[in-house]
Amino acid sequence: MSLPDPFRELARRFPADRFLTDRTELFVYECDGLPVHRQPPAAVVLCETRDEVVACVKWCAANEVPFVPRGAGTGLSGGATPVRGCLLLDLNRMRAIRKIDARSRYAVVEPGLINVRLTEAAKPHRLMYAPDPSSQTACTLGGNIAENSGGPHCLKYGVTIDHVLGLEVVLPDGEVVRLGGPIADHPDHDLVQLFVGAEGTFGVVTEITLRLTPDPPEVRTFLAIFDSMAKACRTVTEITRSGIVPVALEILDRRTIEAVEASVNRAGYPTNAAAVLLVELDGFAAGMDEEERAIVAMARANDPIELRSARDPAERVALWKGRKGAFGAMGRVDTDLYVLDGVVPRTALEETLEKVYEIADRYRVKVSNVFHAGDGNLHPNISYDGRDADVTARVLAAGEEMLRACVAAGGSISGEHGIGLEKRDFMPLLFGEGDLALMTGIRDAIDPEGIANPGKGFPDRRAKRRKARA
Amino acid sequence: MTRRDGARVASRAEQALFGDDVPVAAPRDTAALAETLRDAVAQGVRIRPAGLGAHPADSDPVETPRVVSVAAFDRIVAHSPNDFTVGVEAGVPLATLRAELARHGQEVPADLPATGTIGGWVARGAVSPRQGRHGPLASLVLGVEGVRTSGETFRSGGMVVKNVAGYALHKFLVGSRGTSAVLTRVNLRLRQLPETRTLGFLRGAATELDEAAEKLATSGLEPVLFRLEGAAAATLPDERGPGSAVAFLFEGNRTRVAWQIEQAHSVLPNPGAVIRATDDDAAAWLDRLVAFGEPPENPRADVGVFRLSVPAAETLRAAHGAATAIEAREGLAHVAADPMTGLITIRQEDERRLDQSLAALRNVATRHRGFVRAISVPPGAHAALGRVATAGHELRERVRRVFDPGSVLS
């Protein structure tokens, strides 16, 4: 492919195997985990150091070329999808663990480090990195920061933002700033809190200081299998109301159960199961019996078909098998999977789920639900054939209506996957014009030229304006 | 006495804080607040937002021609006990919120000071003795609403416990000290009040106590833990007054608390700690510890309160460094140091040269890779303190100016 001239000048600064321009090499970068949007970048640089990131960003600023940072590309909202003519910065090679301070309980890492590697490295110190997206064996910590990712165990430990102490960021003009650090206080407004979840629109994160959490000495897991979703939701509400905070409270619905049972990850759920509730407690063994008894009593009061419990790691793996294999199993239902990410107050779970099923039926799409029930974070998953334009249109319309239902229930359009390209036009469901103007004003203050991952996170007013001018 | 436009005569407390002649506007609703802010911009006057006016000193000069009080925004608007969330207007007194939540067996898992409003507390970014266990204040804030100096209202976040839509302005504004916008509503995450709390403490020689504190900090237990010096030790319920001490508090389910106390005994030296197993003792100690770190009741008192933050491993060394630096200047330092978080509160009394203390503390902070700030100094001392440019200052200012382009808020 022929490159525009300025790109050639940049290409000369990198070995050929780290500056990709060939159509076939660019193919894998065309989208992230949301294949609805596709766009090849102009070029990809495999960055190895902060200084290389600085050089690329400065070059982009000088040449008015947009850049898109990318971790593992597992994002589900199109955050890492290239924009036309962009330079894509692949950060996977920046994966060093620079420091683990066990006494002060923090780690300093590069952004391309895969999430689970940090927990593995912290384990000998009896520590862990708590946020554990289900994609944790693939996704990078830089991506987690940009999306403010959650995970099944974030109910007790909090999401990514609650574990970030400091960041080094290459701003959109190439300036490097260090924000926060391994201390608990910060000078007035906390920029770290602003940069987490910014979806790459404020620049490229090149170093991260993360809080580490003590490895829990005891973990107990149990499953309550119900013949109705209502019973599972009611149990969740009762557990929440009791004040006991399990580390995970996850639900699989009937269609997910059927998909799991039809897959190689069969978990042996009963055929009449309509909802599987997975509860995990962790912490000190002392006092856990009481909590376990209380939770089991709450589940029993809702008339389960079956209760299962695990006391050792092997049994635990068996109970998690269905939950962990759920996405893979649903992926086999059809060629494509659209994973939604709405949030509702925890007391509104049951009624919102009913609406989700009703919407799916009305649009004639196949929806299954596997979700972080304890946080009210729903993941309606729509399986479909993306080659069929009519089906795809119905899937997108149903998805939008499901998110509207979450907002109507007092919730939000994203709990952990981010807005990206996918939901940017839904932002007005949550925010007024003034709110959006304030947020985009902040974005313009940090990125006046609009080159850092443009078009993501907010309705694309600049594009609209450009179109109007043309 | 309130006039129709919301302007009124300053209360006695406000006069003590801001001076006798300062005009106080107390708008009753968002529209009136917006108008007040727009007027200030038009007239080119500077504004200081205040709640009950309890803590405006907070390290910044109080040269303000006009105070805008949000005391009239005083409703708890949306408490959903089963969701463990609450939406509160910014002028709600902290004590009112605490009492309302306690009726439902709930709390904001942070130690609220006795005075002040929820908006003021969030704007100050106050730290809490239980921060090591429950996370910083920002982690409890789910959303905010506010008014910018343009008069435009804004919101960020929401009422749900997990939400990544839009930039997290609600977390960014924690600690903004009213210099970006006037907050009118805060949404918070709640917890069940702990089933029980037990306080333990130990007095003795400094080196032994340091060792005990470090052992507890690295024991794998989950204490609220403090190494206390001087007046900070007078917060303990043994009525022995100031001195040197280690205090630890466990909270949660009864069996787990009892087990942790047992474990704590096994790591502590003999003779062991005094245990106070009543919830009241523990709660009262937390209240006194919070008060120790707050600005003095009389804002003109000759007292400086500073907060040093270092990596947790450095806590005790930095705390000693701080005490030595201040005592070398003949001031008396009172210190509460949390070896779980590295947060150290230093209170200095009867000292006229607070500026020198702050300079000395800045050296200690640098040595231990930390950061120090003045929480409160008497009005006269402000000018001498100066400001240190911290990392990201210019960037922070760029963002702040999006909220308040004319720098009307001081």
Ligand SMILES: Cc1cc2nc3c(=O)[nH]c(=O)nc-3n(C[C@H](O)[C@H](O)[C@H](O)COP(=O)(O)OP(=O)(O)OC[C@H]3O[C@@H](n4cnc5c(N)ncnc54)[C@H](O)[C@@H]3O)c2cc1C
């Ligand atoms: C099977 C599956 C399960 C998943 N489960 C979960 C889950 O449980 N919870 C959850 O929250 N998410 C989940 N996700 C979504 C996804 O894994 C997360 O959003 C993850 O954080 C993305 O990381 P990544 O490295 O793949 O980032 P990418 O997809 O490459 O990028 C995501 C965003 O981050 C930006 N970015 C990446 N690196 C940087 C950097 N260094 N500096 C600035 N910006 C950067 C990109 O521009 C983009 O906007 C799942 C995805 C899949 C496919």
